[in-house]
Amino acid sequence: MQDHQNRIDELNQKLETLLSKQEGFAKELMTLYKEIEALKKMGPDFSETKKAITPEPVVEKPIDTPIPKEEVTKEFEAEPITAGQPQEKVKPKLAQKTKTKSNWEKFIGENLINKIGIVITVLGVAIGAKYSIENNLISPLTRIVLGYFAGLGLLGFGIKLKEKYENYSAVLVSGALAILYFITFAAYSFYDLFPQLMTFALMLVFTAFGVVAALHYNKQIIAHIGLVGAYAVPFLLSNDSGSPSVLFSYMAIINIGILIISYKRYWKSLYYSSFVITWLVFASWMGFSYDYEAHFTTALIFLGVFFLIFYATFLVYKLKASEKFKNSDIVLLLLNAFIFYGFGYGLLSQNDTGVQLLGVFTLFNAILHFVVSVIIHKRKLADRNLYYLVSGMVLVFLTIAIPVQLDGNWVTLLWAFEAALLFWIGRKKNVVVYEYLSYPLMVLAVFSLIQDWELSYYIFQGQDSTMRPVFNVTFMSSILFLGAFGFINWVNNTAAHQENRKNTSFPAIMTYAIPSIWLITLFFSLFLEIQYYWDTLYYGSEIAITDEYEYFKYNSDIRSTGNIWLLNYSLLFIAALNLVNIKKPQNRVLGIVSLTAGLFALFVFLTMGLYELSELRESYIDKTLSEYYNTGIFNIVIRYITFAFVALLLVSLYKLIRQAFMKINFNIPFEIILHIIILWVASSELIHWMHMVGSHQSYKLGLSILWGIYALVLVVLGIWQNKKFLRLVAMILFGLTLIKLFFYDIASLNTISKTIVFVSLGVLLLIISFLYNKYKNRISDDETN
Structure with a gap:
């Protein structure tokens, strides 16, 4: 134990010694820095002052008075080192400037000037040739021979300089190729x-030489000028010859040359240039020179040749180098595939036989990408993302083939099932590409289903139709669609999100979008079937009536009854949704949506629903259609069936807003809405039964009295339950009743009716006043609370 303590003391003593020395070093450093700063201020004449600023010798503190670590640290922090910094910064800046200047000089002197020079040289040759032609200085043959000598001479000179000046030599060789192309075209x-044929052969030789030279020099400039620049000449040749096959054959040869280069090098700029030029030339020919009868086969063949060459060009280097693909690669691959498909679809659609093969053509695209994906996967030639991308192309064209070859409900089902399969693979197998491909398919399936609904339920409305309600293809398609999206929702809820997708917005969006689509589809699938059933009955009730002219009559009771049943279904659906949500999901967002939908459905009931019920009542009373149709007591009974559905919805809403997961305080608004509905329905019932007994005018008096009585009821409830808002609603209702009395009722009431209504409302007001006076202390306590 004693040895342990001695060791600690020894180490502390060493630490104190080092700290004391560190203080001395710090003071020496600061003294030197101050001397340097003073010398800088004095300038070169500092000999007289040298002694004056000579630092005093530093005396170290004895070991027995150590300096605390904190003081040393503070001293260094308070006196930062600044004297040497400017000298250290100046040198790197000078070196950087020199290097930058050297780089610019190297770029301009060794690269830019020679390229400008070769362009000027080629232009000079062209200008000289043009001048000799215009002035007829030399014969045509001599011009061509001299042109070839100039091109070949420049070529030989460039090759000779390759050993010592490779970059310069490459520029000369590319310029020589351009001259040879131009002279051949001129000849x-x-x-x-x-x-x-000879022109074609010569240019083929120049193209082959361009490929060899580009690979030998490993310079893109030769490939650009020698190959890409060669596109212009055969294009012009094809105009004179009138043979597009010659034009496209030559372009195919050039593209094959680029394919060979791409196997050794992946020069993107060369690939981009040839890709753009080839498809622009082909599109221009299709737009301005294509002849449907003469060029169909040629166009189709070379369309496939160009597509395959560029497809291979894209893949060959990627597969060889196992290089990961980038966004630009994805764009090129997709663009090439859809350009080919677009032109091919256009060509086939203009041909009588081709129209029948559009689905086969689309399927061929899918099979082609499938074969490529299998090769990539089996041989493991590239990263998995490239495999998934090509596989995605298979699915894309299979998706397109569905509506091309099929029509109607099959399109919707196949898209929905394909979306479900892709989403399952993407989520379960952690293949992000597949999951993202499923999203547009979901959208397509939804729009396809809407189109099916429109064609089945609306387009042929009123026409003879053999479609049976419920037991029909469209309804079954809707059910299967619901199954597919229900499966997607199940996968979305059970499969955990991967880490690389947690930061994206897609999981959150899909959490709400998929169940929303499912619920909306479920609602409208049944809604449209109910509507179709009643529409079928309505159009089936057609009767031809001949008066002065012939016209058709329909049973309007059927249309009103159908609208009421659609309303009843909506009320029942929302009520069931509320009750289900209370039991299992207990989802707040779903609860708020269903609450809003329920309030909207109640508004529709109070406006349109009660109006349709009144139309049925009037039809029952007046028997206006009894000559042609039977009008029964169900016109009255259906009113109370609807009231039952309204009551069910109100109960479900009441239970919903009281759930803890809703996290809203909707009790007061709900109670006010409830009283408004009760008063509205009671008013409708008063009018209904007064009409049933044959009174059509006195209901105005009855409504005023009813409203006054209900206002009194609200006051009593407000006092009894200590609810101030009910008393305020009662005051508003009484105000509206008085306004109605003085500005509407009086004008149409006789003296007795006026007496009854005034006395009744006066008594009610007195009763309300009495209640306020009797329970004023209770009301005051309620307001204080």
């Missing part, structure tokens, strides 16, 4: 010195 187009 064919201007002077007819070469036949077309």
